[in-house]
Amino acid sequence: MLSSLLRATEQFPTGRSLLSANPVILVHGGAWAIPDDAVESHLQGVKAAAAAGFAVLQKGGTCLDAVEAAVVAMEDDETFDAGRGSFLNMDGRVQLDACMMDGATLRAGGVGCVEHIRNPISAAKKILTESPHVYFVANGAERFAQEHGLELCANDDLIIPREVERLREAKQQGYLQMPDEFGPMRSHDTVGAVALDSAGNIAAGTSTGGTLNKAPGRVGDSSLIGCGCYADNLSAAVSTTGWGEPMMKLVLSKWTADRVEQGTFPQEAAQRALYYLKSRLQGHGGIILIDSRGRVGIAHNTPRMAWALSSATTNSSGIQFQP
Ligand code: ASP
Numbered sequence: 040m041l042s043s044l045l046r047a048t049e050q051f052p053t054g055r056s057l058l059s060a061n062p063v064i065l066v067h068g069g070a071w072a073i074p075d076d077a078v079e080s081h082l083q084g085v086k087a088a089a090a091a092g093f094a095v096l097q098k099g100g101t102c103l104d105a106v107e108a109a110v111v112a113m114e115d116d117e118t119f120d121a122g123r124g125s126f127l128n129m130d131g132r133v134q135l136d137a138c139m140m141d142g143a144t145l146r147a148g149g150v151g152c153v154e155h156i157r158n159p160i161s162a163a164k165k166i167l168t169e170s171p172h173v174y175f176v177a178n179g180a181e182r183f184a185q186e187h188g189l190e191l192c193a194n195d196d197l198i199i200p201r202e203v204e205r206l207r208e209a210k211q212q213g214y215l216q217m218p219d220e221f222g223p224m225r226s227h228d229t230v231g232a233v234a235l236d237s238a239g240n241i242a243a244g245t246s247t248g249g250t251l252n253k254a255p256g257r258v259g260d261s262s263l264i265g266c267g268c269y270a271d272n273l274s275a276a277v278s279t280t281g282w283g284e285p286m287m288k289l290v291l292s293k294w295t296a297d298r299v300e301q302g303t304f305p306q307e308a309a310q311r312a313l314y315y316l317k318s319r320l321q322g323h324g325g326i327i328l329i330d331s332r333g334r335v336g337i338a339h340n341t342p343r344m345a346w347a348l349s350s351a352t353t354n355s356s357g358i359q360f361q362p
Contacts, residue, residue: 060239062096063333063350064089066109068119069228070280070325070344078358080118081228081345086356088112092232093349102234102242102276103141103164110137110160110244113230120228122157123197125248127206130255133197135248136262139163142241142270142331149174149268151258155181155191160246162189163262173264209252229261231268231278233329241331243268243276243292250283259283265293272331274300275308281324281341285316291326299330306362309336316340337362 068085092109096102114122125133137159140147148166150159151174162184166175175183185191229247236242245268247261260283261267267283269292270276277292286292291312298308309326316322317340325339327346337346337360347356 060235060237060331061333061351062093062105062235062237063329063335063348064092064096064105064109064232064234065327065329065335065337065348066092066113066230066232066346067278067280067325067327068113068230068345070323070339070341071227072341073343073345073358077118082356082358084113084116084118085345085347087116088230088232089347089349089354089356092234096234096236099237101238102236102240103139103167105234105236106139106232106242106244107160107164109232109234110230110246111158114158114160114246117199117201118228119230120248121230121246122159124199124202125197126251126253127198127202128249128253128255128257131203131206132194132255133248134253134255135159135246136258137163137244137246138262138264138268139167139244140242140264140268140270140276141167142243142272142276145271147173147264149262149264150180150184151176151262152256153177153180153184154194156184156189157192157197158189160244163244165189176258206252227280227282229267229280231280231327233270233276233278233327235329235331235333239272239331241270241272241276241329243270243278245278245280260286260291263287265290267292269293269296271296271300275305275328275330277326277328279324279326280344281316282322285320285322286324288320289316289322291316295326295328299328305330305334305336306338307336309338310362313338313340
């Protein structure tokens with residue numbers, strides 16, 4: 040069934056779709072060498088997220104609401120590097136980035152370096168839906184979120200003992216921003232979701248705590264439009280995970296969506312994107328995408344990537360993906 044989603048051909052809407060579609064949601068929970076003892080929690084986490092997103096779609100909810108529900112489920116799950124339980128920066132603080140984009144209207148919302156928000160994807164969605172602006176950072180982002188109904192928390196509420204220990208070890212080993220930080224062994228658990236709703240529209244969302252021991256103020260690809268997240272009904276909705284700096288330089292999500300617009304199947308576009316990332320900048324990571332026909336693409340060049348897909352006919356998940 041998954042293979043039919045990879046190849047399905049239906050209508051191809053332009054702008055806001057006037058055509059109905061079979062809803063689909065696809066999520067990822069980070070691409071790296073997920074150790075055997077963490078496989079189960081990653082699988083459970085992505086499956087629960089896909090189920091939460093699909094429940095919204097099944098009730099006729101929008102792709103934006105479905106993406107939010109799926110990403111919130113993973114932000115709330117301490118398994119992942121998003122929301123509570125994220126990596127700590129050099130100062131021992133959590134600084135979060137998130138982005139959401141609407142393929143029908145090209146409206147987008149991004150937050151960078153927020154320190155007091157449990158669910159930054161919800162702040163990103165508020166910006167998308169309620170602000171004339173597209174991107175907010177730090178205090179201003181937090182103020183906007185609070186003024187639009189999100190509760191702020193203490194930074195300590197986002198910190199868990201596992202991450203305090205991880206930071207201590209990283210500092211002891213002198214581990215800073217090493218070029219191969221997303222090679223086989225380094226952990227990165229950014230989360231993301233892409234969805235097609237019954238109205239035929241697509242959306243994408245990505246949320247992260249960034250990289251371990253990052254410099255305060257550092258923002259990666261995840262919250263930047265076209266880098267870690269992109270959506271256009273005319274091409275595809277895309278979310279990435281991995282070593283953010285190379286992905287930013289290649290504007291990888293938009294690059295991949297453009298391939299789909301030019302006629303490349305989403306699965307092939309995903310594989311080409313990872314080849315481009317590795318061959319051009321030695322980058323490692325993973326990518327998921329969906330187009331408005333419901334065709335999906337999943338690829339990673341790390342040993343593992345947690346993913347899950349739900350539609351009316353399919354419930355698939357895995358810790359690796361082989362097309
Ligand atoms: N891409 C994220 C970043 O560089 C990290 C990740 O995907 O885990 O901030």
